[in-house]
Amino acid sequence: MAAINNLDNKVHTHIAELHAFDAASRLGSLTKAAEHLNITQPALSQKIKRLETFVGEPLFLRQNRGVKLTPTGKALFEATHTNFQSFRDIFDNIQSRKSTKQVRISTDFAFAGHWLVPRLAGLRSDLHGLDIQVFTSQTPDNPLDFQSDLIISLKQSPTPDTRHHVLFEEEVFAICSPKFLADHGPFQSATDIGNNPLLDLTASPDAGWHNWDSWLKQQGVTKSQQSTAIGLSNYSLVLQAAIKNQGLALGWKGLIEEQLEQKELVIAWPQSVRSDRSYCLQLREDASPHVKKVYSWIKENSA
Numbered sequence: 001m002a003a004i005n006n007l008d009n010k011v012h013t014h015i016a017e018l019h020a021f022d023a024a025s026r027l028g029s030l031t032k033a034a035e036h037l038n039i040t041q042p043a044l045s046q047k048i049k050r051l052e053t054f055v056g057e058p059l060f061l062r063q064n065r066g067v068k069l070t071p072t073g074k075a076l077f078e079a080t081h082t083n084f085q086s087f088r089d090i091f092d093n094i095q096s097r098k099s100t101k102q103v104r105i106s107t108d109f110a111f112a113g114h115w116l117v118p119r120l121a122g123l124r125s126d127l128h129g130l131d132i133q134v135f136t137s138q139t140p141d142n143p144l145d146f147q148s149d150l151i152i153s154l155k156q157s158p159t160p161d162t163r164h165h166v167l168f169e170e171e172v173f174a175i176c177s178p179k180f181l182a183d184h185g186p187f188q189s190a191t192d193i194g195n196n197p198l199l200d201l202t203a204s205p206d207a208g209w210h211n212w213d214s215w216l217k218q219q220g221v222t223k224s225q226q227s228t229a230i231g232l233s234n235y236s237l238v239l240q241a242a243i244k245n246q247g248l249a250l251g252w253k254g255l256i257e258e259q260l261e262q263k264e265l266v267i268a269w270p271q272s273v274r275s276d277r278s279y280c281l282q283l284r285e286d287a288s289p290h291v292k293k294v295y296s297w298i299k300e301n302s303a
Contacts, residue, residue: 108152126297149291154209170209
């Protein structure tokens with residue numbers, strides 16, 4: 001371990017020389033490398049000499065029209081080129097994000113598909129010059145996920161402050177197509193709902209949203225043993241199956257307004273189920289001004 005630490009200290013000491021060596025190797029000329037790094041050629045030559053002293057072997061063969069790598073130099077360049085190019089790519093990406101005013105939004109599949117995406121054109125029209133990136137996950141507020149500027153997730157309702165805003169509280173209806181309601185309804189009670197084919201959004205048992213079991217339980221009934229169920233892993237598929245008359249689905253207020261307005265779906269039973277959860281908009285702590293504008297825009301358009 002002591003030997004490794006000692007080697008790390010030496011690499012740290014010679015990192016500037018390694019960078020100078022990488023530039024000279026890529027450009028094939030000490031003069032061009034010095035110009036590229038905005039230093040004098042004698043200064044760059046001194047860096048190369050110090051690195052060769054550290055390595056204990058020549059790295060270049062000096063020629064009239066530039067330099068040529070020795071076998072040891074080739075081996076070292078293969079390592080430095082890959083790593084320094086990765087650094088350049090990362091810093092270039094960071095600078096690009098700053099110049100293009102990038103805004104990264106993490107949310108779940110349902111909210112992205114049925115609230116956010118339909119409004120992106122309006123957002124871009126109102127706030128010009130933004131590069132909007134939407135990342136979807138069933139756990140968008142997981143700290144291990146991609147770090148985003150804004151997070152929209154269904155969770156325990158937080159105390160609103162300058163970085164947290166409740167978009168809308170969880171309120172869930174039983175919904176179906178007009179034809180399904182005509183063929184199987186009208187439903188006189190929640191028990192009637194539980195006796196029909198049910199379309200469910202499949203997820204882990206600890207998922208932070210209602211399913212048919214929890215919804216019916218809050219209605220005071222249990223799902224019938226004779227009822228059939230279809231489990232679908234994507235909420236868009238659940239709604240599409242409901243539109244195609246395949247059963248009853250759960251409809252979250254705030255996500256199903258378009259289908260209700262277009263009469264693709266109807267509320268099958270007027271009594272909704274609520275919880276202490278809500279769709280919450282969270283702002284990154286060190287957010288830039290253009291990210292804060294998007295935060296405010298989403299707040300205003302969710303009212």
